[in-house]
Amino acid sequence: MDAGLSGLLLAFVVLAAVVILANVAERQTALRPVLFVALLILNFLFVIVFLAAPNVTRTVPSNSTLVAVLALLFGSLASLVLLLPVRRRLARLFPQAHLGERGFDPESMVHLTALVFCIYFVGDRVLEFLVAGGMAGLAENFNAPTANSLWVQMLIFVLFAALGAGLGTRRRLSDVIQRLGLRAPTVTELGAAALIAFGLYCAVFVISNIWESVTPSEVIKEQTRVSELLSESINTLSMGLLIAGTAAIGEEIIFRGALQPVFGLWPTAIFFALVHIQYTLTPATLIIVLVGVGFGWLRRRYNTTTSMVAHFLYDFGLIALSIYGRYLIDVMGVRP
DSSP, X not given: OOHXXXXXXXXXXXXXXXXXXXXXXXXXGGGHHHHHHXXXXXXXXXXXXXXXXXXXXXXXXXXXXXXXHXXXXXXXXXXXXXSHHHHHHHGGGSXXXXXXXXXXXXXXXXXXXXXXXXXXXXXXXXXXXXXXTHHHHHHHTOOOOOHHHHHHHHHHHHHHHHHHTTBTTTBOHHHHHHHTTOOOOOHHHHHHHHHXXXXXXXXXXXXXXXXXXXXXXXXXXXXXXXXXXXXXXXXXXXXXXXXXXXXXXXXXXXXXXXXXXXXXXXXXXXXXHHXXXXXXXXXXXXXXXXXXXXXXXXXXXXXXXXXXXXXXXXXXXXXXXXXXXXXXXXXXXXXX
């Protein structure tokens, strides 16, 4: 087993153990101090990893100080939310429970752990972006997704969502499935998913055209380089199906199934956009927010399975259009 895979497995085991501890501490208050200590240790390790990153990677020198400052900032924020008065104030940022959504509970150990992990997730994406040297660095070190990496990411998302929902600690499997909003979609729900996916296609078309009309072509090329590399790495519809399918299942279960009932539609959509750091602060970020809102509305109105279908249709549709466009150019010698 290589070092990278071993590190990933170790991180998964440790974080999964903390999630399980949080669920147990939800009812056994005597374990709550243990959870707080575990989270403080994780906060410390998070900071240390990124303070050391500039010394062991090819970080752009000008980014080193910023990486250190932001690592301390994210670590401090993850520590501050351990304080109940801070969580009570933060709770005002999240909407009250909507229909079947529970809403954020400042006194819940599971909700606290979810909040801390969300800070880790955003912080990791932002800091990795800087460590890599920004958009140019990400493009230079781009690695095309593999089938194994896609399956692993999907399984990690699904397992964390299930464990966070209390699988094996507070809920049975059937209750976890219900909590995550998973069930067979009806014909009406499939139609709604298709309509939302089509609406998002239209939004992408409009925003992209406005973006291209007001932004120099060289700037657009720089801002979309990583997205283009990803698109170019997908050469077959079968790979497109795998990417769209694993993303739809994994991301919808973790974002819309597990997190949205706690944090609400808009905060989850914004979080969803933040973790797609390869788009940085461009109009593409607005597109991802709108995508998150569209999927989130389906989760709220119907269930997670419906948002999953829309996510798949949206991703696969764009992938298929990209493959078809390259086919017209490379094989037939015409532009779409």
